[in-house]
Structures are given as structure tokens and as C-alpha cells.
Amino acid sequence: MHILSVADDMVPAARGDEASTLMAGKIMASLFFEPSTRTRLSFAAAMNRLGGRVIGFARPGGTSLQKGETLADTIRTVESYCDLIAMRHPQEGSARMAAEFAEVPVINGGDGAGHHPTQCLLDLFTIQKERGDIGDNKVALIGDLKYGRTVHSLAYALALFKADLTFIAPEQLQMPHEVVEECQEHGASISFETDLDAAIEDVDVMYVTRIQKERFPDPEEYKKVAGIYTIDTDLLRHAKSEAIVMHPLPRVYEISAEVDDTSAAAYFRQAFNGVPVRMALISLVAGVIS
Amino acid sequence: MQPIKNGTVIDHITPGCALKVLKILRIPGDADGGSIISVVMHVKGDSGKKDIVKIENRELKAHEVDKIALIAPNATINIIRDYEVRDKHRVSVPDDIVGIVECANPSCISNASNEPIQPRFSVKSRDPLRIKCFYCEREIEDISAGII
Numbered sequence: 001m002h003i004l005s006v007a008d009d010m011v012p013a014a015r016g017d018e019a020s021t022l023m024a025g026k027i028m029a030s031l032f033f034e035p036s037t038r039t040r041l042s043f044a045a046a047m048n049r050l051g052g053r054v055i056g057f058a059r060p061g062g063t064s065l066q067k068g069e070t071l072a073d074t075i076r077t078v079e080s081y082c083d084l085i086a087m088r089h090p091q092e093g094s095a096r097m098a099a100e101f102a103e104v105p106v107i108n109g110g111d112g113a114g115h116h117p118t119q120c121l122l123d124l125f126t127i128q129k130e131r132g133d134i135g136d137n138k139v140a141l142i143g144d145l146k147y148g149r150t151v152h153s154l155a156y157a158l159a160l161f162k163a164d165l166t167f168i169a170p171e172q173l174q175m176p177h178e179v180v181e182e183c184q185e186h187g188a189s190i191s192f193e194t195d196l197d198a199a200i201e202d203v204d205v206m207y208v209t210r211i212q213k214e215r216f217p218d219p220e221e222y223k224k225v226a227g228i229y230t231i232d233t234d235l236l237r238h239a240k241s242e243a244i245v246m247h248p249l250p251r252v253y254e255i256s257a258e259v260d261d262t263s264a265a266a267y268f269r270q271a272f273n274g275v276p277v278r279m280a281l282i283s284l285v286a287g288v289i290s
Numbered sequence: 291m292q293p294i295k296n297g298t299v300i301d302h303i304t305p306g307c308a309l310k311v312l313k314i315l316r317i318p319g320d321a322d323g324g325s326i327i328s329v330v331m332h333v334k335g336d337s338g339k340k341d342i343v344k345i346e347n348r349e350l351k352a353h354e355v356d357k358i359a360l361i362a363p364n365a366t367i368n369i370i371r372d373y374e375v376r377d378k379h380r381v382s383v384p385d386d387i388v389g390i391v392e393c394a395n396p397s398c399i400s401n402a403s404n405e406p407i408q409p410r411f412s413v414k415s416r417d418p419l420r421i422k423c424f425y426c427e428r429e430i431e432d433i434s435a436g437i438i
Contacts, residue, residue, distance in 0.1 A: 070404050093399040093425025097407055112397050114426055178429050
């Protein structure tokens with residue numbers, strides 16, 4: 001909760017309404033071994049808004065990794081050029097391993113199908129800003145719950161707040177059992193659905209995810225489920241009037257463009273929230289604020 | 291099976307697991323100094339069948355042997371001196387399991403062939419035994435199949 005509170009204080013600087021020099025003279029290495037738009041750019045925006053500088057790469061091409069260097073050696077080298085590292089890597093547990101080898105702080109910007117903790121924090125921040133509270137909500141996680149790392153991290157976090165969770169997904173993309181078990185161990189109330197229309201009417205937060213083509217080994221399996229759930233204004237008529245729609249973006253078929261102009265559409269505000277949340281994290285892990 | 295004069299007897303091993311126990315303990319290996327190692331499998335005991343391993347002239351330390359609890363949770367370690375049992379204890383799974391079991395998740399960084407790390411697990415529950423990868427945090431379903 002402290003991170004969210006610091007993030008709230010960062011909003012004016014994140015918007016550019018105030019200037020911050022908290023990270024002046026500091027360098028963040030941004031190591032993105034997988035494609036990213038929002039995470040990478042919002043990390044860079046956050047560091048720049050704090051008065052710091054950013055070095056790094058947006059894809060592994062042209063780096064020593066292509067010459068066969070280990071991730072461990074890359075981290076040991078890069079850490080001598082910077083004050084903290086933000087990284088995304090396709091292998092699960094890669095950020096944890098990097099943190100073992102680095103003396104400087106490492107922030108996980110997504111590790112394969114594993115976790116995406118900064119997305120999780122900005123999701124919590126968005127729910128709090130939009131709804132005034134986190135735990136006292138019925139939250140539906142919708143779409144690819146098997147391969148979607150953002151929903152794994154978010155489910156764990158919402159379970160800690162004792163939120164009421166509904167997992168809406170086709171059978172083959174339902175939430176992995178270890179995530180479900182751990183959420184239940186933390187006291188979350190969980191229900192499962194395959195039918196979006198049937199589950200939507202008493203939901204406060206609809207958290208929609210893209211069914212990610214790149215996570216499917218078999219393209220035929222992807223075709224069977226792509227576009228299975230779409231949020232449109234017809235569907236929203238059956239939802240609570242104050243319900244919100246969130247999405248980690250990018251979206252493809254999951255939310256119709258017509259939803260963008262409704263008060264329920266929180267996903268672009270959610271994307272902005274990545275900046276103050278990452279500003280808070282950077283400042284806290286760098287020790288420039290406590 | 292004859293009694294040994296000095297060494298270690300690992301008793302009450304889950305039937306059929308004696309060879310995996312030796313594999314976990316890296317026996318035979320350099321540390322044995324050519325010790326005689328006896329293995330019997332599917333011996334009838336008081337509470338059903340079991341395997342037994344005897345290692346002559348080498349006393350295994352508790353921290354060396356506890357890791358076999360991953361596949362033989364009821365095993366007992368007997369230290370023998372001059373044909374007498376001088377120390378006896380039941381194995382227990384260590385909190386940190388390093389370099390014994392590999393992660394079943396092919397996308398886990400611990401399975402990257404060139405990274406200088408060993409697979410590492412923490413204990414999630416002791417009864418039933420459930421262990422979780424330190425790196426990717428996935429639980430391993432078949433521990434026995436993951437023994438390196």
C-alpha cells in the first residue's frame with residue numbers, strides 16, 4: 001500500500017505538471033529481451049520524469065547475448081554502468097536470477113509466462129483510484145488466464161486483499177491450479193465461468209486480457225479461442241452502471257472501440273498509471289525516498 | 291545381507307528407490323575411497339517391503355543424507371561402529387533443495403543450459419511433500435522423475 005501511496009504523490013510529476021529531480025545524476029539500464037511498448041516506454045518515461053537517464057536495448061539483437069553470453073554475465077556487466085536495472089526476459093525466473101548476480105536493484109518487467117509485478121501494482125493502483133478501494137470489489141478476470149502473466153500476478157495480489165474473484169475463460173485457458181490454490185490459501189472467494197454474459201451483471205471490475213497468439217505452440221488451438229470474448233456496449237448494458245473495464249493492452253478483439261467513449265473505459269487511464277507507479281518503484285528501490 | 295563393522299546403513303528406503311537414493315548421494319563417487327556398497331531391494335520388513343543400502347567405512351553426515359527424504363521420506367540413517375548402531379536418525383527434507391531436482395518447467399531459467407546456476411527449490415508443504423522452484427515458482431508434480 002505504501003508504493004501506491006507514493007505513486008499517488010507522483011501523479012503531478014508523471015503528468016509533467018511538476019518537475020522532479022529525485023533521480024538526477026542516476027542511470028537506469030532498461031534491458032528488454034522481449035518486445036514491449038507500454039512497459040518499456042513507461043519505465044523510460046518514469047525515469048525521465050524523475051530527472052534520471054536511461055540506457056539499454058529494446059531487443060536482444062546486436063547484444064552480446066547473440067554471441068552466446070549468459071544472462072548472468074550480461075547483468076554483471078551492465079550493473080557496473082547503472083544504478084538500477086529494469087528488465088524483461090522470455091524465461092521464467094530470469095529477473096530473480098538477475099537479482100542474485102546484481103548488486104544494484106533489479107525490477108522485473110515481465111519474465112515469460114511467469115510474473116509481471118509492476119503491471120500488477122499499476123493494476124491495483126488503477127482499481128484503487130477508480131473504485132476508491134481494492135478489496136471490496138467483485139473482480140472478473142477474463143480471457144487468457146493460463147498464459148497471461150498479468151492475471152497471475154493480479155490474482156495473487158487481489159487474493160491478499162480478499163477480493164471476490166471470478167475467472168472467466170475457455171476450459172483450455174483457465175487459471176493454472178497452483179495460482180487458484182494459492183489464492184484460496186489467502187482466503188479469496190473464487191468462482192469459474194466460461195460464459196461472459198452470464199457472469200457479468202454483478203461485477204465491479206472487468207479485467208480483460210488478450211488471448212496471446214505468441215504463447216500458443218499450436219496455431220490451430222489459437223484459432224479456436226481467438227475472439228471468444230468481446231466487451232461491447234451491448235454487453236455493458238447488462239453490467240453495473242459504475243463497473244469499469246480494464247485491460248493491460250494491447251487489445252485486439254477483446255474490447256470494441258465503441259467502449260472507449262464510455263465512462264467504463266479505464267484502460268487508457270490504467271496505461272498512464274504505469275508512469276507514477278514505476279516512478280514510485282524506481283525512487284523506492286534506488287533509496288532516494290523511503 | 292551381512293552386518294557391517296563400520297559405516298552407514300540406510301534402512302526403510304521406499305521399495306524400488308535404492309538406486310535413486312545412491313544417485314542423489316553421488317555414490318559411488320570419489321568420496322567413497324573404494325568402500326564396499328551393498329544394495330538390497332524389496333526386502334520384507336515389519337511394515338511391508340523396503341530397500342536397504344549399506345556403505346562400509348564411510349559415515350554419512352545428516353546434511354548429506356537428508357536430501358534423500360525427497361524420494362524416501364521414511365528412511366533411517368544408522369551409523370555403525372564396531373558392529374554396533376551408534377547413531378540413528380530419520381531423514382527430513384531440507385528447507386533449501388539445491389542441485390538435486392530439476393524444474394519441470396522447460397521455460398524456467400534454471401533449465402537454461404549455459405547459466406551458472408543450479409536448480410533450487412523451497413519446501414511448500416512437508417506432508418504431503420510439495421516443493422516450489424525458487425526461480426519460476428512453479429510446483430513440481432513428480433519429484434522422483436525430476437531427480438538429476
